[in-house]
Amino acid sequence: MSPLGVEAVPGTSPISGPPSAWDYFTDRAFRGLARVSVWLILLLLACILWSIGSKATSGIARLGLGFLTSTTWDVGRQQFGVLPQIWGTLYSSLLALLIGGFFGVAMAVFLTQDFLTPRLAQMFRVMVELLAAIPSVVYGLWGLFFVVPAMRPIAGWLYEKLGWIPFFGTTLSGPGLAPAAVVLAIMVLPTVAAVSQDALRLVPYKVKEAAYGMGATRWEAILRVLLPAASTGIFGALVLGFGRALGETMALAMLIGNSNQISLSLFSPANTLAALLALNFPEAGPQEVQVLMYAALVLLGITLVVNLMGEAIMAISSRGAVKR
């Protein structure tokens, strides 16, 4: 019907034309494939939960909740309990969070609040990323041959002078809680630093300028205006760092000493859930595997709750930022 007499017949032009049947087919197939992969992710998560959960059921049926409150782990007598491991997991992670959280937040403030020339800031940023890139087993090796020997005289001195304080109640006779916590802190630091930097960047520049305009010094602006404004995000960063520490395995398996005891002392050996799994799984018989699956389920539960809390806090903090 065109005035020039050129008929636009669908599918005949060598340059342009509507999609062919093959195009339609590949389009459909590709989109279907993409949808299937998304379902695969969900399936994977479900499989992880199911495989650990179902393998743990016989352990749960046999030991019940007493598993969580009993303190002995004796394969020979078939007695199993993970209270010392739960205690060690929480205690070591909390110590690591105290140290790593402080340095992580300090690093985030340092990198975002114009303390540095761009080039120096880049250098420190690379440093934090390198800290995150080094594999945990290498940190474990370093801890064994550097942190433990370096810490032993300090621990001995603290024990002698301040031994009446429960935290210094024992000497460091090799691996123990304190070196493990120090190494764990180094591994928590990059997570906390990265997430808190994002939180600090979300605070509008105007807020800081307003504080300066009122005559605040730089640190008054940081401590009384910026950090409170970013507090939700920083709290989220700390929770995520805590989650990271709870699940960390290798450095702890190498450094914490694997002793099933509950002690406040920083220098006594302890154990964690992840280290328990790492050390006992390779040689476990079928009976013990069921129990270890139960322990894995406990670890999964704890980390899941902490991480979901962290994500929820982060979601709240970024929603607040959008409103501002």
Add this chain to the structure above:
Amino acid sequence: MNGQSVAAPPAVLPDTGLERSPFERRALRSLLLTVGIWVAAVMAGIPLVSVLYMLIVRGGARLGREVFVELPPAGFEMGGGFGNAIVGTVVMVGIAALISIPIGVLSAVFLAELGPDSQLARVARFAAKTLTGLPSILAGVFAYAAVVLTTGTYSAPAGGLALAVLMLPTVVLTAEEAIRAVPKITRDAAFGMGCTRSQVIWKVMLPTATPGILTGVMLAVARAAGETAPLLFTALFSSYWLFEGGRPHLMQPTASLAVLIYNFSGMPFENQIELAWTASLVLVLIVLFINVLSRLVGNRRA
């Protein structure tokens, strides 16, 4: 660096009490805190320097051709190397990449382009975030339950699956971001030319997003190469070559650099401990190399 960004008032003003007084308590406190944060930042760098120093000094001592081509030594043996562990790490990370990259990138396409606001996408994003926080040892427990108990043997695919579980969320989330970053104009132009959705994705969006996707993939690979916990009881360890007589023996315990470091670090033999340091140096060099590469690829886009 004195902590005072407030501009001083012009000098001609009469004394109004608005001048900076550097010795006021507030100013001194600010200065003190600035010094404090510098000290903290430098202290945070000490572990890194110390780790790298010890790696170079203790690990570099044994670095030579033989550690790459020889097998791990037994108890009192001298010499030896970890050639099979390097091969094992490469093979298992390769298996993990083969599983996680196609699934990850295809899902990212769906999350970013095909149905970004669908219920499915929301649930999947949540699942991926949850997987990010999964302790690596639990990925090992999963692979143990799914593969080792089923096939009845420790094997390279079991280790590869465990690593894939850890790589997948990183690949999905970074690839989604990279695909989202493709300018809307580019995409609309392709649609305007009459492309089908898949053509737009294959011919325009994925090529544009490739640097970003590669960055995420390489970061995931670097992380997987250093993972130990998921391999401990899925791939276990082996003192023999993975390829014997020209063909791979995948369904048997497989060595990896990370597990070798862990095993040797606890041994009472000086030779093994030296090898653990050298293996650490090699592992860190591999990981850092991939990291730098990903940074270069990522920067080219900008």
